[in-house]
Amino acid sequence: MAKIITQKNGTRKDVIIQKAAALYKSKSYTAASMRELAESLGVEAPSLYNHIGSKGELLEAICFRTGNRFIDQVRLISEGEESIVQKLEAIIRFHIRMMLENFDEVFVANHEWKHLQEPFLSDFLNIRRTYEKSIIDLIQQGIDRGEIKPLNPYVAVLTILSAVRGLEFWQRNKKNVSQQVLENDMVNHLLNGLTT
Amino acid sequence: MAKIITQKNGTRKDVIIQKAAALYKSKSYTAASMRELAESLGVEAPSLYNHIGSKGELLEAICFRTGNRFIDQVRLISEGEESIVQKLEAIIRFHIRMMLENFDEVFVANHEWKHLQEPFLSDFLNIRRTYEKSIIDLIQQGIDRGEIKPLNPYVAVLTILSAVRGLEFWQRNKKNVSQQVLENDMVNHLLNGLTT
Known part of the structure; x- marks a missing residue:
């Protein structure tokens, strides 16, 4: 299973937050799903839940x-x-x-x-x-x-x-x-x- | 049936437009209905259609x-x-x-x-x-x-x-x-x- 790629100086959580912000901005928070976020990170949704509890937490x-x-x-x-x-x-x-x-x-x-x-x-x-x-x-x-x-x-x-x-x-x-x-x-x- | 009350210097259409603007602002255009507009004007919906074709026209x-x-x-x-x-x-x-x-x-x-x-x-x-x-x-x-x-x-x-x-x-x-x-x-x- 793919790992979440981190940028230099960024933690894994930083990368997730940045991708979530891009997704919430383009689709709106209400319309965005954790599945789409996982896709944009190139991971499976269950793997994402190891790092983050919910889209509200993000x-x-x-x-x-x-x-x-x-x-x-x-x-x-x-x-x-x-x-x-x-x-x-x-x-x-x-x-x-x-x-x-x-x-x-x-x-x-x-x-x-x-x-x-x-x-x-x-x-x-x-x-x-x-x-x-x-x-x-x-x-x-x-x-x-x-x-x-x-x-x-x-x-x-x-x-x-x-x-x-x-x-x-x-x-x-x-x-x-x-x-x-x-x-x-x-x-x-x-x-x-x-x-x- | 109630008539649409006009303000001084305002035509009937002006009043309808002002009420529609208030409704579209408070509820959003997408969520607002012609029925609600008629209610806010104190008239029946069919009477409103004598003046205005659709909410898009407004x-x-x-x-x-x-x-x-x-x-x-x-x-x-x-x-x-x-x-x-x-x-x-x-x-x-x-x-x-x-x-x-x-x-x-x-x-x-x-x-x-x-x-x-x-x-x-x-x-x-x-x-x-x-x-x-x-x-x-x-x-x-x-x-x-x-x-x-x-x-x-x-x-x-x-x-x-x-x-x-x-x-x-x-x-x-x-x-x-x-x-x-x-x-x-x-x-x-x-x-x-x-x-x-």
Whole structure:
């Protein structure tokens, strides 16, 4: 029986999670089956159950792995010595890269979290709130220090996170724009605006 | 049998379209039925068929009415005498107001257009492309005149339209932010940035 092939630096479970994210994104969580996941891994379904209990367990893994990466990164950046604007820039760049380089997992965490069971659902929503709140707090600090305009911090975070999430549209029909231009121009726009 | 009540300045068909948009948004187009639409209008289904042939016809009406409002507005604004930045501001403000004041129809046009039949599907996608292209062209004009930074115009439009579309999240759990603050701060952010 075929073994699950691991990529370098990836555990067997990492590979399963990545394949599950690709499957849940293309078919939706509801429509995807463990049999299809086993097929995409090139193994028999019973062999897959040696590693993973259910498709719900994989959804939890995708959502929390992704959510925790965002939380950890924003915490790490917030603790640094840079200016608030530099911290905000680092957070936006990280978020854009996650949308570009870990798109399957971020997409599933953004769209399929509704299918999490309790207590995971509440925990995941807490992670999202914590993430948003961290950026709102950072923007408020920037306003207090005069680095950032006195805009409503909630509206600023909604604008930033929605713009970055819009990279979904770019992923769907990739235009003739490099990842580097996409990242630099979006960061520049969101921090410094369009006008000269 | 009950008559379909019209609001002032609204034709009977306008009322039907608005109720259909509310229903398609809350239940999804696929799950909604003409019977439910008739119920929400307080009429019998056969009476509804005097005005409308099918639920697909209503989806077409919602998508094209909304799409054409965007196209007409951007054309009208583009023809004016204002600066490019002023025109861009007017377009963003119009788009934000559509998201706030005609949310059901805009939401259905944004999410349920996939269910349009041909040739309506292609026509609708053409309207969307025309709309995006008009704003891309306007930004390019702004860059050529030195009013707008030399950012990639496609990325700028992606950033703007995604940010505005993010008002969906605000609609879901309205935070303690007025429509006026939402509109002014988002426009200011997208045109002039966050940094002081």
